[in-house]
Amino acid sequence: MKLPIAINSAIIAGTVLLYACTVTQQAPPTSLPPSPLTPAAPPPSPVTLASPPPTSPETDFFQEAENKAISAKNIAQIAQTKEDWTLVATRWQQAIDLIKAVPRSNPKYALAQKQLAAYQTGLNNAEKQLKLPALTGSKLADNQAPSNESPGQVYTIDTQAKPTPNDTPDLSKLRNLLLAKKWKEADEETFAAIARHPCPTGEKPECLAPTLRAIDQLWVQYSKGKFGLSVQKQLYEKTTLPDELFKQINWKLSDKQNPNAISGITYQTNAPAGHLPFKFLDYMWTNAGACGLDITYSLLDYSPEENFIPPASCSDKSFSFPKQQRSR
Secondary structure, eight states: OHHHHHHHHHHHHHHHHHHHHHHHHHSOOSOOOOOTTSOOOOOOOOOOOOOOOOOOOHHHHHHHHHHHHHHHHHHHHHOOSHHHHHHHHHHHHHHHHHHHTOOTTSTTHHHHHHHHHHHHHHHHHHHHHHHSOOOOHHHHHHHSOOOOSOTTSSOOOOTTOOOOTTTSOOOHHHHHHHHTTOHHHHHHHHHHHHHTOOOOTTOOGGGGHHHHHHHHHHHHHHTTTSSSHHHHHHHHHHHOOHHHHHHHHTOEEOOSSSTTOEEOOOOOTTSOTTOOOOHHHHHHHHHHTHHHHHHHHHHTTOOTTSOOOOOGGGTTOOOOOOOOOOOO
């Protein structure tokens, strides 16, 4: 009887040992080395912060300052009230703040320092005007500080003078449109008014000068010095290149097949200085290129006491002004 008991004990012991081995083989290892075929996980990517918006080019400070200065000069030419001179002083102060922002690394830094002195002189003159008693008309002109600008830089019209019937066409419609800030309609009326000019056929181009000057004065007056032929003229004189002028006033030459085609015109008050008027200049540029611009701006300086000499760009080149279409 002892033999079967021993056998049973051996069987039980073997069963327990076999079970223990089975459990040991099925238990997962506590740590396994990485498989050589499994690539290591990449490190977490660094957080990328949004880049700040690009700042304006450095030259923008200089050009914006110049635009404000031009506006101040133009308003000063027609300023008659303290409100007008307050605006002049504000524009000069804006020009000063902008020109001070031109960094030393800017190629125009040295020029900016010279302009700063000129801007300060302009501001001082405007502040002197604000301290004077209320003046009107010709008295204001007598008390204006002398300008350091070269003659003809900005055309000044005597506000007390009344043109003769043959001097300029009726500009009352243009005046009302500009007063209402209807810039697009005013631009179209400018073209129409010039087309109605009283120059007889075959007359010299200087006969159009009174009309251009009267139109320019209205644009400068009602835009507070921002728009006008004389505003464009001052910018043009700094470059003498049509392409550079167009860049400054945001006129775009967009078609290589028609290189004189201009686009990008906006009739908004926040348009760049000199952006308007457009339609008449577009006509002159399309028909005569640089000569069209030069002849227009030179007529702003014409005096009846002088012999008009066409610009060099118009040598041996024909051009014409727009004419009103007569209905049959």
